[in-house]
Amino acid sequence: MSSSTNTPTHHTSTIGSIGTPSRRNTELALLVFAVLIPVFAYANVGLAIDEKVPSGLLSYGLGLGLIAGVGHLGVRKFAPYADPLLLPLATLLNGLGLVMIWRLDQSKLLQSLPNFAQAAPRQLLYTALGIGLFVAVLIFLKDHRVLQRYTYISMFGALVLLLLPLVPGLGANIYGAKIWISIPGLGTLQPGEFAKIILAVFFAGYLMVKRDALALASRRFMGLYLPRGRDLGPILVVWFVSILILVFETDLGTSLLFFGMFVIMLYVATERTSWIVFGLLMSAAGAVGVASFEPHIQTRVQAWLDPMREYKLSQAGTHDGILHSEQAMQALWAFGSGGTLGTGWGQGHSELIRFAANSDFILASFGEELGLAGIMAILVIYGLIVERGIRTALAARDPFGKLLAVGLSGGFALQVFVVAGGVMGLIPLTGMTMPFVAYGGSSVIANWALMGILMRISDTARRPAPAPAPSPDAEMTQVVRP
């Protein structure tokens, strides 16, 4: 599927003289749909709840349209050959998320909760900031290979970001997970979302340099290639840090995400299956080890195995030192009550999930109101984003770009899987957000930045190379006619 298969064999480089068409008009057409669908959804919610078209429809539609338009113009100007699907898909998810967040804002039950504040306007602001960052990435990151220079700074930066929530006075413990930092006057920030991107940069830079050493300089042991200690060092450090996050921030999701992302990139860089085996063994060892003494994670596992029991414990107000949560069961009920076609926008009762209905559990809200059909569509959209990202990696001509693209898309895929699987009860629940749809500034802004980097790599990959200069040798080797 990479461009190399289409290029004539006598070229030594894989750069073809005829590049992929830019497809910017395709992107624009898709964007129109990506804006119109949420606008219709918004009208639908208003009609279902108040039986009238919501008064904010115009401003809301204009807002989303403007955001999408700015994104599109930025791409047209600064990354004209970038993948045409990524921006519309992300815009659609973001728009649908906004509608659902607005819809949950209308719930009397949620309004009665302490600390209630309208979330949709803020989410719209975050989206605008996100698109701003997206365009800024396209403007200022002329070539993604520049990021290679910051390999070790990235590692340091990511570690600092990850450990910030542990700093006394800065970290905020919200519902049992210490993954936020509170910035006075600005609210809370989830540094893990940004660390995800920065870590991918570090991994890509490190692995690009070390991949040969990791792949080749190894001893064979029991059918597996064991790498040398000095090559393994940074890997063990990363593994250790992710365990550290798990223990001190009680954040199973983030540590799983980082570690999974790292294993994926390692595997791509070295092309050795043994890394996958190592990765799985190490993460399993870490997870089992931590789960054996961390009550927060034990509860999560129990809630996963028997959500009904957790629900009853939480209803009974059992105080055994652990915060029992009814959410897992409530989410399953929301999904079940939605059934195949869902109750329709605004006609479900996903507010019963309480405060997390528009953030960690927003997928359950979608499940109730849009049903199996809606969730499958959303999952397919996520799948498309991931596969377009991996396609970008395939198309990228430089190993750094390949690694970065696959790291970002693989991490994105893992995050979607961990969150959606947790909400649906496929795996234990972890406190992460569904990219683009869930309420949360850090998440939206960071994921738009991630899209920006992917678009940049994609643009570089698909950009037609300048036509090769005519070779002076060509004249000389002409067949001389008799």
Place this chain on the structure above:
Amino acid sequence: MNKPLRRIALFCGLLVLALLIRDNYIQYVQADSLRTNASNRRVAIERYATPRGDIIVDGNPITGATKSTKSGINDFEYKRTYKDGPMWAPVTGYASQAFDASQLEKLDDGILTGNDDRLFFRNTLDMITGKKKQGGNVVTTLNAAAQKAAYQGLLSRGKGAVAAINPQTGAILALASTPSYDPSTFAGTSGSDEKAWNKLQKKNNPDEPMLNRALRETYPPGSTFKVVTAAAALENGLYKSADENTDSPLPYTLPTTSTELKNEGNIPCKNATMRVALKVSCNTVFGKIGADLGKDKMLAEAEKFGFNSEQLTPVRSNASVFPKTMDKPQTALSSIGQFETAATPLQMAMVASAVANNGTLMKPYMVDKLQAPSLDVISQTEPQKLSEPLSKSNAQILQSMMETVVNDPQGTGNKAQISGVTVGGKTGTAQHGVANSEKPYAWFISYAKLADGSSPVAVAVVVEDGSANRDDITGGGLAAPIARSVMKAVIDSKK
């Protein structure tokens, strides 16, 4: 690096596939069980999202719905209301936003809320035409006048229950129980609803107002059970007529023991005919009949009348008890309604109705039909034969005996007489408690027969009157007047 990349692409595809499969599992395979899980609040929200359909008696709704007072975050839109709640509670049960539902309200919840599968087509049509979903109605077989007579009669007596049946169809005409409760008082979710509910619970209220005594409480039936024993004697050919002298010594010593069975007072029971024995309620005569027939024949007859099985009306009644293992003296005691014999008021009404209906026992039911919101009939209950406890000729012999009980000046049941109507009955004064320490229950079962021979009503009344003077407690004195007024109400409403 492209080969591992393709594998990663595949892996990510598998992750999404796993999510899709899981989603199909919970939203398709498990959806119904999750959606209808009793703890899922949506079930209750849905139940009260539209005004519930009504429970109807004699063409008038005895229930209603009001908009809930939206206090705070109450997400239930409509609240159930009841007209004459305490009187109808044993029929309707309750539907409470906070405390679930019971009896008809629970059993026919689907129809009342409009969620029943049988309303699916209509609901789909309504959805397309934009009409709001409505609940259907439950049309009962009850007779408002009879119910009122039963309830008022019981109120004046304290605790007790009445069950009245149309013997020809099995349709339940009255089902009253006191003390009762008003389901309106806890239909909502507010603090006062909770207080009202708590006050009605057994632990806070030893009188158990929420116990449906007509269906769910079994009492020792006392002498009213002698009707069953007499039927067994006739059916098994032990005595062929009402006026044949029985072989009954006085005093009668229970077989294999030295215990003498006693009669209440000095009544002529020695070798008395069954007619006389029923009229004055001889324990000795019917005790000996039971012992002579033996356990198996008595059990067979009792079970034909419906003992030892629950009745689904569709509200479930408790199974009445005729013991399955007992020796000869115990059989004698059981045959006069003592030992372990216990019956619900509904069961004893069934006994009277089988006799009145010339030996055929109809299955008791209280829902005549279920209606869609448009009043289309969704289901109609057809009267069903339950069993044939006695032949027509034997039934008529028994009828003449029971009519003697009411009509004869010495009969124990003459307070049930209604002018111009033939009434047959049987009294019972059931002793209970350790060594008869508690005040006895007063029973009366009876039926009314019109001039054309048809019988529109059979009734069973039990009064547990704690306030009455112990010696005054007799079935004839306390229970018969209530039975009379219930029968009279049914006959008057026929005119």
